[in-house]
Amino acid sequence: MKNIYETIAFAEISEDEQVVELLENIAESELKQQFLFAGKKGSAQNTLTIYRQSDKTETKYNGDFEENEITEWLNEYYLPFIQELTFSTLKHYYAKQAPVCYLLMDADEEKEDRPSVQLISELNNEFYGKVWFVWAYSNELPTLADRYLITEFPGMVLINNINKEHYTYKGKFTKNEIKNWLNDFFAGKVEKSIKKELIPESNDGLIKTVVYDNWDEIVNDPEKDVLIKIYADWCQHCKKLEPVYQELAEKFQDSQNLVFAQINGDKNEIKPDLKVSGYPTIMLFPAENKKEFILFEEEERSIETLSKFLTENCKTTETIIKDNSSEEGADEKMQEDQKKEEEEEPIKEL
The missing domain is CATH 3.40.30.10 (Glutaredoxin)
Known part of the structure; x- marks a missing residue:
């Protein structure tokens, strides 16, 4: 049995x-x-x-x-220390106390003898009980490669589930090289990787694109009130919010000291003290006091509720309210749509 x-x-x-x-x-x-x-x-x-x-x-x-x-x-x-990763076992490996090493392979290159799997099988014999090894084809779990910015295959990322830090392997894909890297990891000699996109070459739109490396420049500008939306590409609620957020930015575009921004939380490291638990998350970083950010907590993410949030919490901005009859109709439709769905989508673990 x-x-x-x-x-x-x-x-x-x-x-x-x-x-x-x-x-x-x-x-x-x-x-x-x-x-x-x-x-x-x-x-x-x-x-x-x-x-x-x-x-x-x-x-x-x-x-x-x-x-x-x-x-x-x-x-x-209960799971083996090395096996193929599937959607059904994904959540179990994310809960492991020991580090988990995720191997991603190109399906066309490794469909037959799977040399990369053979390699980590040999490593598993040497690190048995210290680290879990799992493998998957990149096209079957694309969010994993996308989230940890793995673009070349085979690729590998080691995730410490206790502190949520990750370590992307960038060396040669040989047994000795990976073995030395793992030994260095357990010796505390490997620096954690940081998820981050490149700073955009052009950032002149009404909504500024924020990434890990320009967060301080944009969000922590002491002279600006900064409203930021933290989103993920897979989040349906984020997609519904896009036109509302764009319209809000247009409504307040004459407010010189108010900046609208957005960051992809799935592709950029977000500071732990912000405690982002789901997408989309909207928060205001007031001018002159960036440590006291204000979280938007209304269930309805509408022009009306967001405008009220800004007028009540901005420190330096003279808010400009436009009379726009089309806003009311669009606002009502948005509220009706959102009542049918949950407030936010939780962050996917991997």
């Missing part, structure tokens, strides 16, 4: 009824979708082992026999 992940949790336990009940509770939890639970009583010591049929490996549990600890351990170690 096998479950979809072909993973078995086998326990050898004493006759202690508390231990028996503990393991029975775990076996009846959501974990039963990931494991085949089996075991036997009468052992002098309590042991628990994960057997993975896919790669013929096993991992033994060394902690206390407490439900929370065992559940956390099972969630961490």
Whole structure:
């Protein structure tokens, strides 16, 4: 009998009824979708082992026999340390405590013998238990390559899920080179990578394009009130907001000290203290006090609500209100559309 992940949790336990009940509770939890639970009583010591049929490996549990600890351990170690990445397993690897190394390959170049997979399989033998290795074709998980700006294949990025930092590999794709890089990573010698797009050559529109490297220049200008929209290309709510944000910028274009800006949060590092949890996120950085940014929290992202937000919070700007009858009709339609959907889309993990 096998479950979809072909993973078995086998326990050898004493006759202690508390231990028996503990393991029975775990076996009846959501974990039963990931494991085949089996075991036997009468052992002098309590042991628990994960057997993975896919790669013929096993991992033994060394902690206390407490439900929370065992559940956390099972969630961490039920997947093999190297396997193909799919949408169904993506979320599980993002939750790993150990770093995860993502290999992206070109489907046309590596469809047959997959030399890159063979390479990381050899590395897995040397780093077993310290890092997870997963692989995918770039065309099957395009958001992964896009998010970490991987443009050449095979490409690799190492992600530390605890602090969300990532490290893009830029060396030669050989076993020794990658092995040395991983050893340097565990020795704390590898600098984290920063997601960032290039500064645009032209930035003269009503809405300024912000990237990681020009954030301070535009957003932290002490003489300007800066309204910034943080978005992602895949976000449908962001697409609906585009015409509203453009119209808002046109409405206030005569306000010399008010700047409208936008940044792709999926392709540029966003400072953690901004605590962006979903897209789109709109916030105002007032003139003279950039540390006290103001988050737009209204459910309706309309010309009316955004205009009110600006007039109430801008520090230096004389707001110019235009009488435009077409705004009211467009505004009402936007409100009706947004009532049918959630306020924002959560950030996709990868």
